[in-house]
Amino acid sequence: MIGTDATAHRTTGPAARRGLAALASAVVLCTALAACNPGLSGRELDTISIGYQPGIGYAPLLLMRQERVLEERFPDKEFEWRELNSGAAIRDGAISGEIQIAAGGIGPFIVGYGNGVPWKVLVGLDDANLRLMSMDAESLADLKGSAKIAMPGPDSIQAIVLRKAARDELGSAGAFDSQMVAMGHPDGMQALISGQMGGHLTAPPFQERLTKEGANTVVQSYDVFGEHTFNSVYVLEPFYGANTEVVHAFRDEVADSVERLRDDPKGTAPELAAVMGGGVTAAEVEEQITSDDISYTTRPRGFMEYARFMQEIGLVEEIPDDAGEFCYPGPHTKDCT
Amino acid sequence: MQQTATPATGPPDGAARARPRRGGWAALPVAPRRAALLLLILGVWQGYVSLSGVSPLLVSGPADVAAAIYAGIADGRLLAATAITLQVLLSGMVIGMALAAVLTTLASWSRLGDDLLVLLTSMLNPLPAIAILPLAILWFGLSTTALVFVITNAVVWPIAINVSTGFRTVNPTIMAVGRNIGLRGWRIVRDVLIPAALPQIIAGLKTGWAFGWRTIIAAELVFGAAGGQGGLGFFINDARYFLRTPEVFAGLVTIALIGIALDLVFTWIERRTVIRWGMKST
Amino acid sequence: MELRTSPADTPAPRTSAPLLDVEHARVGYELDGRLQVAVEDVSFAIHPGEHVMLLGPSGCGKSTLLKTIAGFIEPAGGSIRLNGRTDLSPGPDRAVVFQEFDQLFPWFPVERNLTYPLRVNGRSKADAARIAAEYLDLMGLSHAADRYPHQLSGGMKQRVAIARAMALEPVLLLMDEPFGALDAQTRSRLQRELHEVARSAEATILFVTHSIQEAVYIGHRVVVLGTPPSTVVEILDVAHLSDPAAPEFTDAMRHLRSLLSADDSTAESATFE
Known part of the structure; x- marks a missing residue:
């Protein structure tokens, strides 16, 4: 690189040199982003x-x-x-x-x-077996409304379990889309206990801990998708x-x-x-x-x-x-x- | 001789200040120059995506992004997300403007109000509004209220600072004229004080909108919710979760375009008001 | 000596009652919570149609006195009566022309700068437009009616300000060094114009200036103030003097100059005559 720059200096004017420098930095950027990552x-x-x-x-x-x-x-x-x-x-x-x-x-x-x-x-x-836990709701229908439901992400396995359950029980896979909130398991557990969340679709060991806190299971993934x-x-x-x-x-x-x-x-x-x-x-x-x-x-x-x-x-x-x-x-x- | 010695206090026409003109690029008018540059950037972008072999999951080309924007408009998702974001922003702005109006009114009425405004702005203005999001979530839960609260906080301080500076620095002669021609109370505020402070008021609103816009996007991204009721931040997050990279870019482009549009609106307002009136130079 | 001088208390050679009656007024302004007395004791009267000039060294309180008469400042002592009334909150009956160029509303074109105050004071739209057109014409501004103030020169701005004040048809027109910030040429042209317009409109004017020439040229009488806290040094009748080339005019100017240059001994000035 240094070599090229020096050559350019000898043979071309400052404008061309600036152009080359821009090109060089573009190449560096490309290399960083492109498939050249080891x-x-x-x-x-x-x-x-x-x-x-x-x-x-x-x-x-x-x-x-x-x-x-x-x-x-x-x-x-x-x-x-x-x-x-x-x-x-x-x-x-x-x-x-x-x-x-x-x-x-x-x-x-x-x-x-x-x-x-x-x-x-x-x-x-x-x-x-992943469980949808709730402090007060007994069924999916109870959760429908404005209550938020925490899960790791909209693409997470938990989110897919909820959509299938929603389709099977309520007829619409997207029934809870506007209620889904992306949260890590520990935060979601806190939020459910503190009452900020209506539901929390989680995983072991958080669902066991929530059971001890008095939460009940609304949906379990084995019922929805089998083991x-x-x-x-x-x-x-x-x-x-x-x-x-x-x-x-x-x-x-x-x-x-x-x-x-x-x-x-x-x-x-x-x-x-x-x-x-x-x-x-x-x-x-x-x-x-x-x-x-x-x-x-x-x-x-x-x-x-x-x-x-x-x-x-x-x-x-x-x-x-x-x-x-x-x-x-x-x-x-x-x-x- | 005489002409070149025109003092700086002359009318700000800039006529005396000859702009160094160069041939070629610099000789072109602004619009084609910017258009050409934009096309060049788009060309380099597309060329890079097509030729470098970069994974389409990492970088989308302008053609894919355009297609994603078109699809997003066609199926209404991008428009709905934009509408939700703008709606939340608008709520925050309206509340922020009302609060700023109350604070500046108090500040111009009483010493205590002035001290309060100075104290609050010096404490809260340097704080990036997004930093209070965790607190907002704690207080209001993961709701629109939390977002509106954060936006309000982002916009109220720059507006209040600018407006109160505007009121304080209004030319006393013009206020004296207002009283002299028989204006009193609310009328002198509406017809003299506010127009006289308009350059700062607009500047405050402009800064407020810019702060609010940045804050709402950041807040929506941090909020991290999924699903159908989200704004542009959710749109981007959702696209990222499902690896729809062109949609991520589409969201970013939309954000940039709205930012530019907001700026243009204020420039237009300024052209029609304070610049036309010679209260602010271009 | 041709100069006729009269002590402050003696009534002017007019039969009508004074429009403005200033008696032993004491005026000043608040600075850091303390009253700075600018004018210690001043008495004079203005009759309808008179042009009374307030002349004095800078800082003598002539502008403060004018602002007090305009109602922006409460007098600290004595009395100021306008048609017998002492409650003098600011109002269009004492329209003010200020020295600053930025006294026009920058957001209104010239014409609206005239019509707006008229509308505020209850004139109908048509009336306001008619009166504004009349005074714009009087001040030679008809061609600039649609321009914004920032597009005008300093002299034009002051013309608009005078037209605006006169259009309100005040019982007393207050002018606070309106030509003070203009270049000499523009200044003498505006003086001439005001001289003509004011006489033909029969306006009553109180005019603050520090220019002796201006005072003699425009005024009927000149109230000379001393150094602050000031008192009236002399009241000089210059009503008959309107030709700057006349020897009487020059004599009056010389007399006023001598009064002003004897500045820090007001007692001496008072006994001068």
Whole structure:
């Protein structure tokens, strides 16, 4: 660059030089924004970012983070664990190449997939029954009106559950669109307890805590969509192709953690408590991870159910014909549905 | 000699001050110059999107954005969002203007009112209005009231400051003339004080609208609600959640266009009033 | 000596009752909450049709006295009567022409600057338009009726201000150095015009000036004030003097100049005659 500039100085006038400088800065800007980001380049990377959200829905990843299993297997590589607040934020990170391994709910994944984000499911983390909690409403019809309903985002799995329930019970998928408010789980829980929200569509362990506060369940996702995956791990195709070894190792470690969470909750709880922080005790964590509403499993299921409904109500245009296209081949994704 | 020595106190025609004229670009009139530049920017933008291979999820080209704006107008979503935003802004503006009127009236009536206005403006004006959104949500919940409250706070101080400065700096001779020709009370306020302070009043309203406009967009973005009753901030947020990047750009373009339109409205008002009357130079 | 002088208290050589009667007036203005006395003791009278000039060194309180008569300031002592009335809140019966060019309403064209005050004072639309046209014509402003004040020169602005004040047909026209900020040429032209117009309109005028020439040229009588806190030094009759080239005119000017230059000893000036 400096060389070009010097040449220009010798051969051209100041106006042309200014033009060149503008062009050069434009090129720099383009390079920064374009597909040249290493995270999207399809090269083998030394630093790998993993994006996930708060909550025990990500317990297998928390365990891996705490035990540093990846760092032990790949001493030459660096792993960055980034806790973000919404599936959309993680997806934006993946699109811009800041995050290579993304963990999140079905909603943001399908929205990304349908809009051409080249990613697929690597492995599932858990199934969960997601509940719409309310302090006073007994049914969806009670919530209709001006009461606000909190959930992580309008594209979140919770939002899709609410729309399907609204269509099934009230005949209109958009019945609550104007009442939906995007909020992280902790804020939503506070808002429901303080009476600012009429409802909160959440996840374990927040729904258990709300039950203890006297809230009741208005809708549960298993009734709406059948049993389904809550969170999974998604990886961009170029990254998968160029970093297969790390990706497979990551998948195997997830499977290992999932198995331990399921078979030995007592043994894993203290480690989870340590990584979660905030004064939570091992006993509390154990209670959370053994809740009936969450079960740790690597098999992705329910994706097509969600995708078809989302297509039906116009949230996405493109969906695959077969759930197999959602998933990378592998030992845990054989029966991807 | 005599002509070039025209003192600066002469009429501000600028006729004596010869503008350095250059050939080519600078010789063109303003409108084609701006149009050409706009076309160039659009061309570079489209060229970059078409040629660089940047993901359409990150940057949309002008053609896609135009299509998104057209679609948004056709299905009414963009218009509805704009209408909601403008409606909230208008409510905040009206309340803000009324409050500013009360405060400046108190300030010109009594020493206590003046002290109160000075204290309040010096405390609250430097505070970006968006910073009180969390408090507004706490007080009013996630409702339009919270938004209106924040907008009111954004607009009332710049208006109050400008209007009270305008009132305080009105030429005393013109007020004396008003009393001399027999005007009293409300009539002297309406017919002399307000027109005489109009340059500052318009400046205050202009700043108020600009502050309000920025604040409402920021507030709607932070508000983070979804669904059908949202304004432009919601429109952008929603488009982002569902990866409709051209719509994100469409929302931004709409915001910019309305900002420009608001500015043009005030410029038009100024042209027809204070500039025409020689109370403000162009 | 041809000069006829008369003490302040003696009635003017007229048969009618005075229009304005100023008796031992004491006037001043508030500064930092304290009264600054500008005029200690002044007495004079104005009869209908008279042009009385207030002349004095700068700071002698002549403008303050005029503003007191206009009703903007309460007198601190003595009495000021207008047709026997002492309640003098500002009003169009004492229309004022100020020195400042920006005394016109900038948001009105010239014509509306005249009609608006007339409308405020109860004239019908048609009446106001007719009167405004008349006075615009009188001041040679008909061609500028549609212009905004900022498009006028200083001299034109003062003409409009005079036309506006005269259109109100005040019982007493108050002029506060209206030509003070004009260049010499414009100033003498406006003096001439006012001289003509005021005589033909039979207006009663109280005119503040610090120009001796102006005082002699426009005035019937000149009330000379001393240094503040001022008193009346002398009241000089100049009614018959209207030709600046006449020797009497020059004599009157010389006399006034000597009064003013003997400024810090008012006692001495008073005994001068």
